[in-house]
Amino acid sequence: MSDEQSLSKITKEREKWEKTTVPSWLRRNPERKGEFKTTSGINIKRLYTPEDVKNLDYLRDLGFPGQFPFTRSLHATMYRGRLWTMRQFSGFGTAEQTNKRFRYLLKEGETGLSVAFDYPTIMGRDSDDPMCNGEVGICGVAVSSLKDMEILFDGIPLDKVTTSMTINGPASMLLAMYIAIGDKQGVPRGKLGGTTQNDMLKEFYAQKLCIFPPKPSVKLVVDIIEYCAKHLPKWNPVSISGYHIREAGSNAVQELAFTLADGITYVESTLERGLKVDDFAPRLSFFFAAHNNFFEEIAKFRAARRLWAKIMKERFKAKDPRSLWMRMHVQTSGCTLTAQQPVNNVVRVALQSLAAVLGGTQSLHTNSLDETLALPSEEAVTVALRTQQIIAHESGVVDTVDPLSGSYCVEALTNEMEERAMDYINKIDDMGGVIAAIENGFLQKEIADSAYKYQQEIDNKERILVGVNDYTVEEDWVPLKILRIAPDVEAEQLARLQKVKRERNNARVKKVLDKLHGAADRDENLMPTIIEAVKSYATLGEITNVFRSVFGEYQELIVI
Amino acid sequence: MSSEKKIRVVVAKPGLNSHDRGAKIVARAFRDAGMEVIYTGLRQTPEQIVETALQEDVDVIALSILSGAHLALFPKIMELLERKGLDDVLVFAGGIIPKEDVPNLKKMGIAEVFGPGTRTDTLVKFIRENVRKRK
Numbered sequence: 044m045s046d047e048q049s050l051s052k053i054t055k056e057r058e059k060w061e062k063t064t065v066p067s068w069l070r071r072n073p074e075r076k077g078e079f080k081t082t083s084g085i086n087i088k089r090l091y092t093p094e095d096v097k098n099l100d101y102l103r104d105l106g107f108p109g110q111f112p113f114t115r116s117l118h119a120t121m122y123r124g125r126l127w128t129m130r131q132f133s134g135f136g137t138a139e140q141t142n143k144r145f146r147y148l149l150k151e152g153e154t155g156l157s158v159a160f161d162y163p164t165i166m167g168r169d170s171d172d173p174m175c176n177g178e179v180g181i182c183g184v185a186v187s188s189l190k191d192m193e194i195l196f197d198g199i200p201l202d203k204v205t206t207s208m209t210i211n212g213p214a215s216m217l218l219a220m221y222i223a224i225g226d227k228q229g230v231p232r233g234k235l236g237g238t239t240q241n242d243m244l245k246e247f248y249a250q251k252l253c254i255f256p257p258k259p260s261v262k263l264v265v266d267i268i269e270y271c272a273k274h275l276p277k278w279n280p281v282s283i284s285g286y287h288i289r290e291a292g293s294n295a296v297q298e299l300a301f302t303l304a305d306g307i308t309y310v311e312s313t314l315e316r317g318l319k320v321d322d323f324a325p326r327l328s329f330f331f332a333a334h335n336n337f338f339e340e341i342a343k344f345r346a347a348r349r350l351w352a353k354i355m356k357e358r359f360k361a362k363d364p365r366s367l368w369m370r371m372h373v374q375t376s377g378c379t380l381t382a383q384q385p386v387n388n389v390v391r392v393a394l395q396s397l398a399a400v401l402g403g404t405q406s407l408h409t410n411s412l413d414e415t416l417a418l419p420s421e422e423a424v425t426v427a428l429r430t431q432q433i434i435a436h437e438s439g440v441v442d443t444v445d446p447l448s449g450s451y452c453v454e455a456l457t458n459e460m461e462e463r464a465m466d467y468i469n470k471i472d473d474m475g476g477v478i479a480a481i482e483n484g485f486l487q488k489e490i491a492d493s494a495y496k497y498q499q500e501i502d503n504k505e506r507i508l509v510g511v512n513d514y515t516v517e518e519d520w521v522p523l524k525i526l527r528i529a530p531d532v533e534a535e536q537l538a539r540l541q542k543v544k545r546e547r548n549n550a551r552v553k554k555v556l557d558k559l560h561g562a563a564d565r566d567e568n569l570m571p572t573i574i575e576a577v578k579s580y581a582t583l584g585e586i587t588n589v590f591r592s593v594f595g596e597y598q599e600l601i602v603i
Numbered sequence: 604m605s606s607e608k609k610i611r612v613v614v615a616k617p618g619l620n621s622h623d624r625g626a627k628i629v630a631r632a633f634r635d636a637g638m639e640v641i642y643t644g645l646r647q648t649p650e651q652i653v654e655t656a657l658q659e660d661v662d663v664i665a666l667s668i669l670s671g672a673h674l675a676l677f678p679k680i681m682e683l684l685e686r687k688g689l690d691d692v693l694v695f696a697g698g699i700i701p702k703e704d705v706p707n708l709k710k711m712g713i714a715e716v717f718g719p720g721t722r723t724d725t726l727v728k729f730i731r732e733n734v735r736k737r738k
Binding site: 162163165166168174175176177178181182250251252290291292378381382383415416417491494495498501502508510511512525527528599601603 | 618619620621622623624627628630631632634640642644645646648670671672674675676699701718719720722723724
């Protein structure tokens with residue numbers, strides 16, 4: 044019997060089933076809802092059959108692990124060989140406190156570091172800036188100069204761990220400091236491994252931590268991509284991030300589409316700089332959220348890999364297979380956690396992590412149960428890390444590659460995610476690209492609309508959140524002991540900053556800042572001079588101020 | 604048309620944090636409930652927030668903060684409001700604010716603190732019941 048004959052037989056039988064078995068069952072057992080939809084509004088069918096994947100061509104659309112189009116996975120044996128990197132985003136208080144947390148996590152089996160900086164650092168401001176009062180060391184660790192960074196990585200050999208730094212506007216300054224620490228430790232630059240998030244585009248419409256206007260911001264991103272291509276072969280210069288797009292309120296399709304559109308923009312901008320695609324594309328990395336809808340998320344990760352491989356091959360004519368790889372980090376979704384009955388968050392995180400692993404991530408951060416209340420306590424972050432270890436060592440899901448492939452539902456959803464994302468990418472291209480879609484407010488509006496819709500669904504109870512709009516209790520049964528940042532952190536940090544400014548060679552600092560000003564004016568790659576500047580203990584704020592005077596400051600476009 | 608004047612609300616984001624999802628959602632919910640809404644945008648200093656409240660002649664200030672800097676910034680806002688004679692403006696807050704900070708915030712004049720998971724209609728109701736009556 045041919046495939047077509049068997050398919051038509053299935054169709055016939057399915058129609059019969061829908062006319063007989065289903066209605067007789069429904070008469071006594073109506074379905075709970077009129078329609079079942081994912082967060083992206085994709086209609087979930089009652090049943091998926093071979094009919095839903097009839098156009099799927101195994102070799103063309105799925106292929107084998109480690110082969111184009113990488114739907115099944117990037118690597119031939121996946122987690123049978125190496126597990127994903129367990130990387131917990133952490134940082135709070137002073138550099139000493141965060142250094143201690145890093146050492147604790149490494150001792151407990153974490154395999155990579157991930158630094159959370161405080162808001163002043165993220166905004167390129169020194170701890171003593173008047174705008175930063177009350178914010179120093181609160182949401183992350185304060186780094187104003189190389190001195191803080193030296194303490195942060197004290198006793199941590201940079202040739203043995205990889206470090207991810209969640210930093211965007213001042214990414215080049217923090218990378219320069221990391222390079223300076225490596226130089227001090229005697230680690231060759233070719234051995235420095237890690238990631239700078241360095242994805243400014245999503246800042247303008249999602250996370251909104253912007254310092255300079257879009258064009259100079261992208262210039263700084265490309266400076267890092269170019270510098271790393273030449274000097275830091277093991278560094279991921281950019282982590283093209285959907286996570287923040289999702290957290291700001293987008294749905295899964297928008298997250299996927301806007302992230303890839305940002306990726307396209309970085310590739311185009313780097314090509315314009317004169318680099319060849321295969322010289323930098325292998326080091327581009329990605330970062331997604333793992334939200335609640337299990338199959339939609341798995342489909343998103345699989346579709347993301349396939350779509351990026353096609354874009355790199357067809358649109359940018361990449362030849363190196365690694366240029367086609369979408370290496371991804373995933374973080375469970377912070378905005379799905381609830382302040383109500385917070386212990387339930389452990390379960391949410393476990394399900395989201397499982398989706399990330401079944402989606403084939405390279406690296407994972409699991410959120411802690413107390414993160415709607417404060418930065419995680421040591422107990423909470425340990426449970427989060429253990430969740431990954433339980434999936435890795437107890438569940439067995441890691442023993443075969445891409446185990447959900449071939450599921451009619453998952454393959455149909457993977458196709459649908461890809462198609463819907465491509466529609467958005469085409470729309471953004473037609474608008475003139477991501478920067479145009481930021482300047483006309485399209486991306487901001489799309490996200491705000493989705494966020495509002497999601498909240499309305501919760502308020503109307505169309506979407507049930509356990510403990511929030513159903514199954515509520517008067518008093519939570521486990522009072523959590525949350526992490527509080529000691530009030531003396533700010534004073535301690537200010538004292539150190541003053542000492543740095545007093546003891547450094549201020550004539551040398553002035554000279555290198557002047558040189559930086561000139562380099563920025565001449566539109567040179569700024570990385571070498573920034574490295575020189577941080578080594579002279581010029582502060583983050585001083586360097587940012589030089590760039591502000593050349594590039595100007597971004598004024599937020601407010602879209603409600 | 605109703606003879607009652609529309610309630611004017613400024614939704615403000617003090618501090619450096621950029622998480623504006625909640626602020627934007629409540630701004631839209633207040634607008635849909637028939638209020639006049641002014642959204643300040645991100646990273647407003649206490650001075651800017653109070654200036655906006657004064658210029659826009661608002662009845663309500665809704666503060667959204669998730670960065671943990673509320674204990675540094677809120678007292679300044681309340682002090683400035685009093686100095687400008689705006690002490691009859693209803694001020695409330697939302698975001699990531701630990702429970703044990705709430706009594707202190709209330710003492711300084713913040714009428715209520717709402718945490719994650721609050722329904723938007725709860726906020727609308729709260730405003731209607733607590734806003735000063737306009738002449």
